Amino acid sequence: MAQKPANRKPSVGWTIAKIAFGVMFIGVCFGDSGDSDPIAFLAVGLSFGLAMIAWGLIPWIRIWKEEKRLRLQEERQREETARLRAEQKAEKENAVKVCPNCGATGRGRVCEYCGSKLP
Helix, strand or coil: CCCCCCCCCCCHHHHHHHHHHHHHHHHHHCCCCCCCCHHHHHHHHHHHHHHHHHHHHHHHHHHHHHHHHHHHHHHHHHHHHHHHHHHHHHHHHHCCEECCCCCCEECCCECCCCCCECC
């Protein structure tokens, strides 16, 4: 049964806005700092810009990771189910059966002695 990710997908509009503001902060920090300290101006602009970009992208990255984890979990469950079915089928085919026609015991689908179908 497919499970939905625990996190809701964020709004695409808000994500774009956050990233756009982050890019604007980064773009402005490389401009003229005026009378202020250029290193501090650059550091504050970069930190605010990168923080805004991270604020926009991290929720999407978390959702992608959660979806990937759920896909892998479902794939493992399908593989396990297929393996169990294959084991059960092999056990059923290799079980000792008694022929209804001649009474001989054997394995497989057909009696080795009379050629009739085994149950």
